[in-house]
Amino acid sequence: MKKMLREAFYIGVFDALPVLRDPILLAFLGLISFIPVIFMFVLVPGGMATQALVGAVVLTLSFTGILASQSIYYNKYVMRYQDMLVASRVTPVSYAVGLSLGTLIISIPALVLSFGLLLALKMIGPVEFLLVLLSSLLMWMAMVFVGFAIGSSTKNVRRANSVPQILSFMLGFIPPVYYPLSALPASVQPFAMLIPTTHAAQLAKYYFGLVSMSQTEIVIGWVYLIGFAAAMAFLTLKKAHWVDP
Amino acid sequence: MDVVTTSGLGKTYAGGTEALLDVSLSVEKGQIFCVLGRNGAGKTTLLRILGTQLRASSGTATVLGHDVLKEPRAIRGRIAVVPQEARLQMVLSATDHINYTCLIRGMSRPDARKRTREVMEELGLWEHKDKLAVDLSGGLRQRVIIGMALVMDPELLFLDEPTIGLDPLGRRAVWNMVRKLAQKGATVILTTHYMDEAEALAGSLAIIDKGRCAFMGTADEAKAATHEGLQVIVEPIVSHDAADRKVLKPQSNEDILEIVQRSIKEGLKVTFKPPTLEEAFIHIVGGSIEEDAA
Numbered sequence: 001m002k003k004m005l006r007e008a009f010y011i012g013v014f015d016a017l018p019v020l021r022d023p024i025l026l027a028f029l030g031l032i033s034f035i036p037v038i039f040m041f042v043l044v045p046g047g048m049a050t051q052a053l054v055g056a057v058v059l060t061l062s063f064t065g066i067l068a069s070q071s072i073y074y075n076k077y078v079m080r081y082q083d084m085l086v087a088s089r090v091t092p093v094s095y096a097v098g099l100s101l102g103t104l105i106i107s108i109p110a111l112v113l114s115f116g117l118l119l120a121l122k123m124i125g126p127v128e129f130l131l132v133l134l135s136s137l138l139m140w141m142a143m144v145f146v147g148f149a150i151g152s153s154t155k156n157v158r159r160a161n162s163v164p165q166i167l168s169f170m171l172g173f174i175p176p177v178y179y180p181l182s183a184l185p186a187s188v189q190p191f192a193m194l195i196p197t198t199h200a201a202q203l204a205k206y207y208f209g210l211v212s213m214s215q216t217e218i219v220i221g222w223v224y225l226i227g228f229a230a231a232m233a234f235l236t237l238k239k240a241h242w243v244d245p
Numbered sequence: 246m247d248v249v250t251t252s253g254l255g256k257t258y259a260g261g262t263e264a265l266l267d268v269s270l271s272v273e274k275g276q277i278f279c280v281l282g283r284n285g286a287g288k289t290t291l292l293r294i295l296g297t298q299l300r301a302s303s304g305t306a307t308v309l310g311h312d313v314l315k316e317p318r319a320i321r322g323r324i325a326v327v328p329q330e331a332r333l334q335m336v337l338s339a340t341d342h343i344n345y346t347c348l349i350r351g352m353s354r355p356d357a358r359k360r361t362r363e364v365m366e367e368l369g370l371w372e373h374k375d376k377l378a379v380d381l382s383g384g385l386r387q388r389v390i391i392g393m394a395l396v397m398d399p400e401l402l403f404l405d406e407p408t409i410g411l412d413p414l415g416r417r418a419v420w421n422m423v424r425k426l427a428q429k430g431a432t433v434i435l436t437t438h439y440m441d442e443a444e445a446l447a448g449s450l451a452i453i454d455k456g457r458c459a460f461m462g463t464a465d466e467a468k469a470a471t472h473e474g475l476q477v478i479v480e481p482i483v484s485h486d487a488a489d490r491k492v493l494k495p496q497s498n499e500d501i502l503e504i505v506q507r508s509i510k511e512g513l514k515v516t517f518k519p520p521t522l523e524e525a526f527i528h529i530v531g532g533s534i535e536e537d538a539a
Binding site for chain 2: 003006007010011013014017018021022078079080081083084085086087088089090243244245
């Protein structure tokens with residue numbers, strides 16, 4: 001276990017190193033999910049900017065999670081490090097955990113900033129804080145699995161780059177993550193609830209005391225997130241290969 | 246002792262492409278073994294199966310005494326692979342690549358630093374230790390990738406076209422490194438398109454053609470298989486006309502002596518041309534080239 005965690009840690013750091021060595025790129029990646037927050041702060045009056053900030057926390061992890069697809073693709077087909085690691089004692093679990101960790105490492109500055117701002121605006125208890133973190137991490141995990149499925153099943157470099165961007169846009173900017181669910185017409189709201197980021201954002205907003213939810217809605221939110229992560233894990237197991245078949 | 250043996254090895258990809266049909270070969274310990282073949286002949290597929298990165302569809306293969314399908318984990322800690330056209334992270338340094346490979350492979354930080362320096366010095370990379378990969382020449386980049394493979398002192402190293410795109414000096418640097426490795430007792434299996442490379446390095450070689458092992462033996466045995474023998478080229482000392490050039494095929498030492506004596510008398514230049522591996526290669530895979538043309 002210790003050996004596996006060690007391998008995973010260094011695989012993650014090595015994967016994140018090009019970004020960590022470039023603070024400007026690191027800051028830019030962190031700021032992408034903040035752009036809507038700035039617009040909300042300037043254009044929309046009231047507490048909308050706080051809601052958008054909660055959305056930024058959820059999406060920072062989702063964006064970086066799905067970046068795993070590019071790591072997988074480049075390590076397998078461009079750099080060919082996966083082949084080098086397969087022919088070594090490194091295990092597939094260490095490799096997968098390591099590349100996932102790499103995405104988490106590059107999201108740390110943005111996460112610290114967004115949580116810092118949020119807590120400065122609205123203080124919450126430690127349990128609520130942990131639940132916000134957990135819902136975001138579940139979303140991140142699910143997106144890492146999505147990234148693994150995309151990165152390991154596409155051999156087309158254009159798709160490896162474009163599919164994650166499109167998915168990020170569809171999961172982040174279209175559903176009510178930055179803006180409240182109530183801003184959508186009632187007839188559209190059930191469709192928004194089909195998107196997992198809506199559930200993660202709703203739960204995070206709830207724990208920050210920005211929206212009210214019934215116990216049933218809270219349970220549905222968690223079950224949906226866990227179910228989505230499990231389904232994506234299953235998809236990854238089907239699509240991703242350590243040894244090529 | 247054989248470190249690699251294959252018997253009837255075959256690989257058919259999911260789309261139906263038959264990359265390997267029937268490859269049987271063996272590689273002795275400490276040998277530099279070259280795998281030659283045209284593009285798409287199945288060289289990389291063969292190397293990837295032996296390197297436990299790809300599953301074979303038929304036949305058997307053992308590496309270091311273990312079956313590649315049944316016991317890949319017993320093999321993996323003892324081998325290293327340099328994949329074809331592997332690339333570096335351009336914004337990281339040569340040291341980063343090798344040091345992190347050491348850390349990922351389980352070395353402590355001080356041991357990783359020590360081993361990184363050893364490997365980089367051995368490969369002539371230490372003076373470039375802080376340069377980013379983007380600032381290194383193609384030859385130096387390739388040496389860094391090979392360095393990543395060498396950190397754990399593998400018993401068996403697979404190199405898939407390690408000198409492709411390198412200049413003559415870069416190629417020779419890689420050759421020297423391969424020779425040093427073999428001198429230390431490691432076995433090296435490499436694929437190449439360069440016949441001079443195979444001649445310079447290979448203790449033994451295999452020619453793969455259309456998924457089958459068309460030849461296995463030494464370079465000299467491959468040349469003998471052409472049945473061409475020595476060619477003697479006789480031509481005027483100064484001539485710009487190819488028609489003045491005669492290519493003779495002496496059948497005995499007496500024939501050679503006679504040609505030389507006659508040429509000296511007539512003031513002609515004599516050049517001896519033994520059969521090359523390239524000619525042997527073309528002779529061996531020639532049938533299939535003609536089939537393709539037809």
